[in-house]
Amino acid sequence: MQDRPTTVELLEAVREFLEGHVVPRLTERGVRYRTLIALNVLRIVEREIPGREARLRAELAALADLLDRPRDAPPADAALLEARVQEANRALCERIRAGAADTGPGRARVLAHVGAMVEEKLRINDPQRLATFTAARGRP
Amino acid sequence: MSDRGAEPPAEPTADRVRDELAAFIERETRSRVSITAFTALPGGTIRHAWALDVEIATGALVGRHRLIYLLDRGGKPLGSRLGREDEFRLLAAMHGAGVRVPRPYWQLGQGLILERVEGEVVGRRLLRERAYEGVRPRLLEQFGAELARIHAVPPDAVPGLPGSTGRGAARAQLDEIERELREGGEPHPALELALRWLRPRTPATARVVIVHGDYRLGNAVVDTERGLATVLDWELAHLGDGGEDLGWMCLRYWGGVDYPGEPTLGPWERFLDGYAAVSGWRLTPELARYWQVFAHFRWGVIMLRQARRHLEGVERNIELAAIGRRRAEVEWDLLRLLEEG
Numbered sequence: 321m322q323d324r325p326t327t328v329e330l331l332e333a334v335r336e337f338l339e340g341h342v343v344p345r346l347t348e349r350g351v352r353y354r355t356l357i358a359l360n361v362l363r364i365v366e367r368e369i370p371g372r373e374a375r376l377r378a379e380l381a382a383l384a385d386l387l388d389r390p391r392d393a394p395p396a397d398a399a400l401l402e403a404r405v406q407e408a409n410r411a412l413c414e415r416i417r418a419g420a421a422d423t424g425p426g427r428a429r430v431l432a433h434v435g436a437m438v439e440e441k442l443r444i445n446d447p448q449r450l451a452t453f454t455a456a457r458g459r460p
Numbered sequence: 461m462s463d464r465g466a467e468p469p470a471e472p473t474a475d476r477v478r479d480e481l482a483a484f485i486e487r488e489t490r491s492r493v494s495i496t497a498f499t500a501l502p503g504g505t506i507r508h509a510w511a512l513d514v515e516i517a518t519g520a521l522v523g524r525h526r527l528i529y530l531l532d533r534g535g536k537p538l539g540s541r542l543g544r545e546d547e548f549r550l551l552a553a554m555h556g557a558g559v560r561v562p563r564p565y566w567q568l569g570q571g572l573i574l575e576r577v578e579g580e581v582v583g584r585r586l587l588r589e590r591a592y593e594g595v596r597p598r599l600l601e602q603f604g605a606e607l608a609r610i611h612a613v614p615p616d617a618v619p620g621l622p623g624s625t626g627r628g629a630a631r632a633q634l635d636e637i638e639r640e641l642r643e644g645g646e647p648h649p650a651l652e653l654a655l656r657w658l659r660p661r662t663p664a665t666a667r668v669v670i671v672h673g674d675y676r677l678g679n680a681v682v683d684t685e686r687g688l689a690t691v692l693d694w695e696l697a698h699l700g701d702g703g704e705d706l707g708w709m710c711l712r713y714w715g716g717v718d719y720p721g722e723p724t725l726g727p728w729e730r731f732l733d734g735y736a737a738v739s740g741w742r743l744t745p746e747l748a749r750y751w752q753v754f755a756h757f758r759w760g761v762i763m764l765r766q767a768r769r770h771l772e773g774v775e776r777n778i779e780l781a782a783i784g785r786r787r788a789e790v791e792w793d794l795l796r797l798l799e800e801g
Contacts, residue, residue, distance in 0.1 A: 349502050350502040353502070354778050354779060357778050357779055357782050358778050360782065361778065361781065361782055361785075364785055406646075406647065409647040409648075409649060410647040412647065412649050412652075413647040413648070413649055413652045416649060416652040416653055416656055417652060417656065419656070421653060421656065422656065430649070430653070431653070431795065431798065431799060433649075434649045434650050434653060434791075434795065435795050435799075437649075438650060438788055438791045438792050438795060439792075441785075441788035441791075442788045442789065442792060445785040445786065445788050445789075446785075446786070446788075446789065449789060452721060452722065453792055455721055456719065456720035456721035456722070457720075457796075
């Protein structure tokens, strides 16, 4: 086990340093703009790391259900797990191309799954925007 | 794919560019030329941009000219982009037809020298700054009207433009984006759902036009008095079904049209009204839905391409990398459209 700071704590430290001490001194517009983007990228990674593998396992299980496959034990290795999720998404894409999500309950299930995954991506990439989106969705 | 290829070319220095431009304009005008002001502008990810004021001493262009010089950044150009020569001819044709575009002066290698139209481009500032309060209410209508003028320019006014003609144009436009999705090779269920929805609904193209290809808030200069002053960024122009331009404007990403809880310039319909007022033609509800979904699908695929540009080392750029993660926003809106049927 690595010593503290943890991965996320290190990222946080880098981001806080840049925010507090570097950005205020940046005067060139283009550089400042791109630095703010870079900081936002760090925030994404900070949110993404905790629970990342659990999310991948959950996605794999949901895809197995959707594809009527048995829920095999997910691989322990993170890279392998990612490859399996990718493969299952490839299979889902093939089903969609074959018309399995054109109408009826098949369509509803696929839309619900894909919608949930998009929401999960947004929760990591831009939770503020997700909040705006869901608030608007609740409106009449 | 970690092949970064050759080292990226060195950033051109302002002094060198300035000297090159002065020498070039002197040759073109056979006149003494002085560059009285020269500033680098925050360019896009594709191009460098400089603003320059030029005094031409003698000849047909005698006097002071406010110009902009756009120069391609290094790296392999995006597949579907116009060559500089075609872009120059296109601008000349549009300018000749009275469309609000920067007057094109010269083409210099992989660069263009154009009239510089003063005003604001950035959507965020147009929406917030008080100076634009007066023009904001009519901006969407102006955008629509100007697009109708662009689409009124006959397609053969600019020979050699890429794209498709005939009744199958809309189908070819969809084929093109699908091809690009396949090239990436990654599975994207949301985009796949969109494609599956679009295929059986692809309309027969009634009239082929010159499609701008990136017509939106952020690609036009807005003046505090006149409102829409000039339309920029023609490098994605092609022949095809004009519905593509009409739909593109509806993307939330540009910040131009209202979404629930996010009021901006007004409803997308106002833009369509402006278009109809000049062209006499309006998208039917079915076509409006088709080109809305198409716009989201196309933007999703282009975002994939932009992130790949970074990942494959064509252009290492934090903005391009970050775009890869903003695609989820577009998928969100896309799914809302698909859920509605």
